[in-house]
Amino acid sequence: MSAIRHALTVTRDSDFAAWYQEVISEAEMAEESGVRGCMVIRPWGYGIWERIQALMDARIKAAGVENCYFPLFIPLSYFAKEAEHVEGFAKEMAVVTHHRLIGDGKGGLVPDPEAKLEEPLIVRPTSETVIGAAMARWIQSWRDLPLLTNQWANVVRWEMRTRMFLRTSEFLWQEGHTAHADRADALEETLRALEMYRSFSEESLAMPVIAGEKPENERFPGAVATYSIEAMMQDGKALQAGTSHYLGTGFAEAAGIQYQDREGKQALCHTTSWGVSTRLIGGVIMTHGDDDGLRVPPAIAPQQVVILPMLRDDDGDAALLAYCEELRRALVAQFALGEPVRVLLDKRPGKATGKRWGWVKKGVPLILEIGGRDAASGQVSVLRRDRLWREDGKPNFIAQARDLFLAQATSEIENIQSSLHAEATSRRDANIVRGLVSFDALAEHFAESARYPGWVELGWAKPTGAELEDVVTRLKALKLTIRNTPMGGEGVTGNCLFTGKPATERIYVARAY
RNA sequence: CGGGGAGUAGCGCAGCCUGGUAGCGCAUCUGCUUUGGGAGCAGAGGGUCGGAGGUUCGAAUCCUCUCUCCCCGACCA
Numbered sequence: 001m002s003a004i005r006h007a008l009t010v011t012r013d014s015d016f017a018a019w020y021q022e023v024i025s026e027a028e029m030a031e032e033s034g035v036r037g038c039m040v041i042r043p044w045g046y047g048i049w050e051r052i053q054a055l056m057d058a059r060i061k062a063a064g065v066e067n068c069y070f071p072l073f074i075p076l077s078y079f080a081k082e083a084e085h086v087e088g089f090a091k092e093m094a095v096v097t098h099h100r101l102i103g104d105g106k107g108g109l110v111p112d113p114e115a116k117l118e119e120p121l122i123v124r125p126t127s128e129t130v131i132g133a134a135m136a137r138w139i140q141s142w143r144d145l146p147l148l149t150n151q152w153a154n155v156v157r158w159e160m161r162t163r164m165f166l167r168t169s170e171f172l173w174q175e176g177h178t179a180h181a182d183r184a185d186a187l188e189e190t191l192r193a194l195e196m197y198r199s200f201s202e203e204s205l206a207m208p209v210i211a212g213e214k215p216e217n218e219r220f221p222g223a224v225a226t227y228s229i230e231a232m233m234q235d236g237k238a239l240q241a242g243t244s245h246y247l248g249t250g251f252a253e254a255a256g257i258q259y260q261d262r263e264g265k266q267a268l269c270h271t272t273s274w275g276v277s278t279r280l281i282g283g284v285i286m287t288h289g290d291d292d293g294l295r296v297p298p299a300i301a302p303q304q305v306v307i308l309p310m311l312r313d314d315d316g317d318a319a320l321l322a323y324c325e326e327l328r329r330a331l332v333a334q335f336a337l338g339e340p341v342r343v344l345l346d347k348r349p350g351k352a353t354g355k356r357w358g359w360v361k362k363g364v365p366l367i368l369e370i371g372g373r374d375a376a377s378g379q380v381s382v383l384r385r386d387r388l389w390r391e392d393g394k395p396n397f398i399a400q401a402r403d404l405f406l407a408q409a410t411s412e413i414e415n416i417q418s419s420l421h422a423e424a425t426s427r428r429d430a431n432i433v434r435g436l437v438s439f440d441a442l443a444e445h446f447a448e449s450a451r452y453p454g455w456v457e458l459g460w461a462k463p464t465g466a467e468l469e470d471v472v473t474r475l476k477a478l479k480l481t482i483r484n485t486p487m488g489g490e491g492v493t494g495n496c497l498f499t500g501k502p503a504t505e506r507i508y509v510a511r512a513y
Numbered sequence: 514c515g516g517g518g519a520g521u522a523g524c525g526c527a528g529c530c531u532g533g534u535a536g537c538g539c540a541u542c543u544g545c546u547u548u549g550g551g552a553g554c555a556g557a558g559g560g561u562c563g564g565a566g567g568u569u570c571g572a573a574u575c576c577u578c579u580c581u582c583c584c585c586g587a588c589c590a
Contacts, residue, residue, distance in 0.1 A: 005551075009525095017584080025524090034563095034581065088590070126590065160514065160588055167589070220590045243590065275590080310549070353551055371549055381549085395550070 037162035037169030047302030073121035078129035081254035088221020132255030165282030173277035186270035193274035197242035206421035212484030224248035233286035244274035293361030310371040323375035459503030461496035
């Protein structure tokens with residue numbers, strides 16, 4: 001059978017959750033911090049986040065949205081103004097109540113009772129309320145609209161159960177907040193952000209997603225409509241990878257965001273908010289990772305090429321390093337995916353073979369191992385991370401003339417990006433089941449394929465209120481959730497799986513993170 | 514927050530029941546030999562046993578409290 005000795009000890013098949021954690025730890029992306037639910041993001045993980053930030057920020061700015069920054073602390077009274085919103089977040093908010101410590105007489109420190117805050121401060125779980133207060137000051141006239149803002153920040157949600165990158169107590173994100181004159185304009189912005197997330201996921205993360213509207217039971221607290229992009233992980237579960245909300249006038253009413261229209265009348269603004277977070281990194285791991293670690297799509301790889309000189313600790317090293325340095329210079333002068341190629345010449349002491357597995361686990365798209373013979377004969381040995389193994393179970397190094405490699409480097413990098421996307425897309429499509437005609441058939445489907453259940457696409461009559469609650473409860477018994485209604489998902493035939501009424505739209509049903 | 518498991522060297526673990534000088538493997542460091550595909554041999558360094566109290570002549574080990582992590586639930590824009 002396979003003689004392959006994988007770089008990880010746990011495979012995806014044997015224990016997906018343990019595999020996920022081993023990737024993060026072995027790729028040196030993040031580690032425990034000692035604070036409940038909070039992680040230290042290490043250089044490789046943070047480097048990926050910085051790439052995501054750079055590419056997403058460019059898209060945000062291209063849409064005319066301006067960055068700004070609001071405080072970490074939000075007065076409790078701001079939250080109290082929007083009832084649904086505060087109710088949705090009340091159970092997971094960190095609260096600051098004191099501003100000074102005092103000795104407890106036993107060598108420890110306790111909050112000083114004398115230093116209790118008049119009004120508790122919330123550590124932001126999201127910033128609608130504080131940004132809304134600013135919008136109320138900034139907007140006077142219809143000429144001030146639309147107001148398009150975004151901030152890159154950390155937020156805190158005191159989750160009961162946390163998982164690295166997927167659900168941490170503190171996480172990094174961008175939150176866009178916009179105010180508009182009317183519903184149509186706000187809804188257009190909501191959907192523009194959704195499309196921005198969809199195309200970013202597909203193009204930059206090589207992660208196929210389905211963009212659509214969440215059912216009403218999954219709406220953001222206080223929102224009129226919530227949209228999401230949903231990605232399928234390799235265990236068949238769904239990951240909500242980004243959300244965009246049309247908030248109606250509820251937040252405007254609570255914060256007093258109004259403007260004088262062309263007729264001179266006061267009117268409430270329609271607001272939106274939208275965000276993606278460090279959760280995207282978890283999605284990338286579970287979309288592209290394999291039994292040898294991470295595979296980073298080149299667009300978001302901190303380094304796209306790593307050059308490993310096979311140092312011998314002798315007189316030949318100088319010439320070898322010179323050859324590698326020249327190779328590095330030739331590569332960084334090239335462009336791939338619209339940017340200069342990112343190359344690291346790894347000169348650290350140690351054997352190239354040992355260092356190689358570290359980069360394999362980190363998922364660098366291309367690894368070049370260069371020995372004295374390569375240097376002498378003008379060759380390179382190329383290892384593509386997405387085609388790691390030969391059939392005989394050995395690393396799939398391909399010896400190439402240096403000049404030929406340089407001529408093809410750009411297309412090679414771009415090909416890895418598209419290959420990862422194609423692989424993930426065909427896997428997702430192969431794991432979406434259609435045509436189930438009854439709830440029993442749905443239950444049977446997920447009972448039979450408990451390990452890789454994938455998603456089910458079906459038609460429903462979009463029940464609301466108590467009728468929807470009933471559907472949610474029945475699905476919950478199967479550990480299933482409604483993910484979203486894909487954009488353009490109307491016009492289905494047949495009957496609703498839950499109510500028996502004529503179906504009006506398509507939905508995706510899946511187990512979810 | 515409920516149920517279960519765990520915390521001992523950088524990583525993975527044994528020791529705990531039955532208290533008596535802190536162990537193993539990998540990794541690291543040094544030396545020698547090797548070395549074009551995840552090297553071998555020899556030697557060495559590294560730990561207030563998650564934290565705080567308690568019992569005891571003596572605590573990794575027994576008791577109490579607490580923190581953190583993992584799994585299953587509940588919760589989850």
